Every structure is written in C-alpha cells, then in structure tokens.
Amino acid sequence: MELSLLYFLCILSLASASFPFNFGLSSSPVLLPRAKNPTSKDGNCGSNSETNATCLTSTFGNCCSEKGFCGKTSAYCSEGCQEAFGSCSSSADGQLVSTSGSCGATSTSNITCEGSTYGDCCSEKGYCGKNATYCGAGCQSMFGTCSSGDESSTTTATSDKTSTSTAASSTSLGAISIDGNCGSNSDINATCKDSTFGDCCSAKGYCGGTSGK
Known part of the structure; x- marks a missing residue:
C-alpha cells in the first residue's frame, strides 16, 4: 500500500513538472528595449x-x-x-547662424543672430540687427545677444535727427530687400544696401539708386 502511494506521488510530481498549471504565463511583464530617439533635424524635440x-x-x-x-x-x-x-549642459553645440536676417520666432529652424553679418540681436519681430531697434525692448536673448554696442549710441547720439533718418538708420542692418521695398514699407524692415534695386531707401520706402524720388 505504501509503495503504491509513493509510486502515485512520483507520477504526480513528474506530471506537474511537465505541464505547469500556469500554462507558461509569467507574473512579470516582458520589457522591450526602448527605441533610440532620432536626432532632431528641424530644431524640435x-x-x-x-x-x-x-x-x-x-x-x-x-x-x-x-x-x-x-x-x-x-x-x-x-x-x-x-x-x-538631450542633455542640460549649456556647453552644447551651437544653433545655426542666420544668413537671411531672420531669427527666432519667424524661423522654422530656430536660428540665432549671434555671429551673423546683420548683427547679434534678434528683435521682437524676429529680425537680426545691432542697434537699439533690435537690441532694446522685446529683444529675444535666446536667439542672440541683447547688447547694442557702439552702433546704438551712434544711432541715437544726435537728438535733432528727423524721424525719417532715424528710421533709415534703424533698418540699415535688416535683411536685404528682394522686392524693392524697404524700411517701414517692408514687412521685414529690409535694407536697400547691396540690393539689386539700389542702395538708397526713399521716404516712401522704396529702394533706388538715383535722386529722382
């Protein structure tokens, strides 16, 4: 009788080992390796x-x-x-430097003015320059510096200048005009200097190279 009982228990033990009651289900979740994030190509993350x-x-x-x-x-x-x-160390590689005069909020590529030929300051409207118009109120420090340097003092040194000449000097560092419009007549405060229309910006905001307008 005892031998039969022992034999039965052995058979039961072998059967349990071969066919576990949990049918292979594990109480621990299967962890999949996390996919590597791609590197940003547009400045978004x-x-x-x-x-x-x-x-x-x-x-x-x-x-x-x-x-x-x-x-x-x-x-x-x-x-x-x-x-x-990413990392949170400010020693990271730099942003792209503006080559068009646009920066910050108006740029889809998160472009900085620092080191650009237009000036290091990014204005409130998103254009590069280096006088008080760009480096003063609203200047976006995350897309360049907000120090106007000597150019600002030169622009504002003579208090009796007319508003037209002041506007001209404040826009002389904007993006080069590609449509013939300049200053307050341009959506981007464009400059006429080195444009194909002429270097002069008239009182009405048009580029030209003669004294006729």
Whole structure:
C-alpha cells in the first residue's frame, strides 16, 4: 500500500513538472528595449516633435527646452530642460547662424543672430540687427545677444535727427530687400544696401539708386 502511494506521488510530481498549471504565463511583464530617439533635424524635440526627437548631436544644440526646442543657451538648458531628449549642459553645440536676417520666432529652424553679418540681436519681430531697434525692448536673448554696442549710441547720439533718418538708420542692418521695398514699407524692415534695386531707401520706402524720388 505504501509503495503504491509513493509510486502515485512520483507520477504526480513528474506530471506537474511537465505541464505547469500556469500554462507558461509569467507574473512579470516582458520589457522591450526602448527605441533610440532620432536626432532632431528641424530644431524640435520631445513632445514638440512628431518623432520624439532628441537634441543630442543636433546642429541646434544638445538641450531640449521646456517647450520642445533644441538649443545651447540657458533658455534651453536651465529650468524646464528635458533630459529625456538631450542633455542640460549649456556647453552644447551651437544653433545655426542666420544668413537671411531672420531669427527666432519667424524661423522654422530656430536660428540665432549671434555671429551673423546683420548683427547679434534678434528683435521682437524676429529680425537680426545691432542697434537699439533690435537690441532694446522685446529683444529675444535666446536667439542672440541683447547688447547694442557702439552702433546704438551712434544711432541715437544726435537728438535733432528727423524721424525719417532715424528710421533709415534703424533698418540699415535688416535683411536685404528682394522686392524693392524697404524700411517701414517692408514687412521685414529690409535694407536697400547691396540690393539689386539700389542702395538708397526713399521716404516712401522704396529702394533706388538715383535722386529722382
């Protein structure tokens, strides 16, 4: 009787080992490796990017700001910086330097004015320059500097200048006109200097090279 019982228990033990009652279901979830985030190509990162892109090794900078843009300054690398989509060290690679005179809010590529030929300041409306018009109120420090240097004092030194000459000097560092419009008659405060229409900006805001207008 005892031998039969022992034999039965052995058979039961072998059967349990071969056919577990949980049918192979594990209580621990299967963890899949996390996909590597692609490097940002448009300056957007994290939730602001369709591909959850990272700023690491991007041309805009290694820091992903709170709003989801890549950069290298404290505006991107300090409070709110998203470490999951880059680093938070301001020693990251720089942003692209503006070659058109546009910057910041008007640029789809998060472009800086710092080091551009138009000036280091990015104005409130998103254009590069280096006098008080660009470096004063509304200047976007995350897309360049906000120090006007000597050019600002030169522009404002003589208080009895007419408003026309003041406007001309303040726009002389904007993007080069491509449609013949300049100054207040241009959406981008364009300059006539080196334009194909002529270097002079008339009182009505048109480029030319003669004294006729």
